[in-house]
Amino acid sequence: xxxxxxxxxxxxxxxxxxxxxxxxxxxxxxxxxxxxxxxxxxxxxxxxxxxxxxxxxxxxxxxxxxxxxxxxxxxxxxxxxxxxxxxxxxxxxxxxxxxxxxxxxxxxxxx
Amino acid sequence: xxxxxxxxxxxxxxxxxxxxxxxxxxxxxxxxxxxxxxxxxxxxxxxxxxxxxxxxxxxxxxxxxxxxxxxxxxxxxxxxxxxxxxxxxxxxxxxxxxxxxxxxxxxxxxxx
Numbered sequence: 001x002x003x004x005x006x007x008x009x010x011x012x013x014x015x016x017x018x019x020x021x022x023x024x025x026x027x028x029x030x031x032x033x034x035x036x037x038x039x040x041x042x043x044x045x046x047x048x049x050x051x052x053x054x055x056x057x058x059x060x061x062x063x064x065x066x067x068x069x070x071x072x073x074x075x076x077x078x079x080x081x082x083x084x085x086x087x088x089x090x091x092x093x094x095x096x097x098x099x100x101x102x103x104x105x106x107x108x109x110x111x
Numbered sequence: 112x113x114x115x116x117x118x119x120x121x122x123x124x125x126x127x128x129x130x131x132x133x134x135x136x137x138x139x140x141x142x143x144x145x146x147x148x149x150x151x152x153x154x155x156x157x158x159x160x161x162x163x164x165x166x167x168x169x170x171x172x173x174x175x176x177x178x179x180x181x182x183x184x185x186x187x188x189x190x191x192x193x194x195x196x197x198x199x200x201x202x203x204x205x206x207x208x209x210x211x212x213x214x215x216x217x218x219x220x221x222x223x
Contacts, residue, residue, distance in 0.1 A: 004153075032211075034211045036211075042216065043201055043214040043215060043216045043217050044154065044201070044214050045214065046211040046212070046213070049211060087153055087154075089211075097142060097144065097159055097167065097205070098156060098159075098167055098169075099144060099156060099203075099212065100156065101146075101153035101154045101155070101156075102153055103152055103153045104152075104153050
């Protein structure tokens with residue numbers, strides 16, 4: 001089993017739609033969690049951290065379920081500019097920051 | 112605007128050669144990690160340095176090595192290049208594990 005798995009995608013949605021990405025991780029000792037976005041041929045950029053209590057940043061909501069080892073990202077009212085690959089990231093955080101990326105899920109928002 | 116800069120942006124090398132990639136992190140970012148990203152895949156962890164010492168490594172052979180310097184710069188060295196080493200190499204730094212990492216724009220290495 002891979003350490004971090006994500007929905008295979010791609011997701012093609014119309015503008016204004018709500019889209020949800022799912023991610024699971026295998027190591028129950030994982031300590032911190034993030035969503036990154038990566039535009040084509042660009043570097044990944046931190047979108048938001050993910051907390052057990054859930055957190056929201058504008059149209060983006062992230063949730064963490066430690067018992068199920070599951071992370072989600074919800075995007076409401078999708079914009080064309082949301083088109084990118086979304087990477088689920090888990091920090092095992094043992095004696096060092098072993099940061100593991102999922103394979104990413106591609107999103108295309110269509111006019 | 113990223114506070115992490117990498118050089119060069121693109122590089123073409125021949126199989127068997129050696130390459131050094133460079134990264135300059137933000138001041139105060141004591142942790143730097145290097146990643147390899149093949150086309151269509153997520154970044155793969157190569158290794159991490161903290162205060163100039165390697166303190167973690169992914170599943171990469173010893174011909175991948177690195178250095179971190181007191182001025183927050185670092186290097187990734189790859190010896191005996193293979194065709195499969197062709198990828199985007201990303202450097203990322205962080206002041207603390209709870210803050211997430213800031214990535215440089217990467218070096219795209221092509222091995223021919």
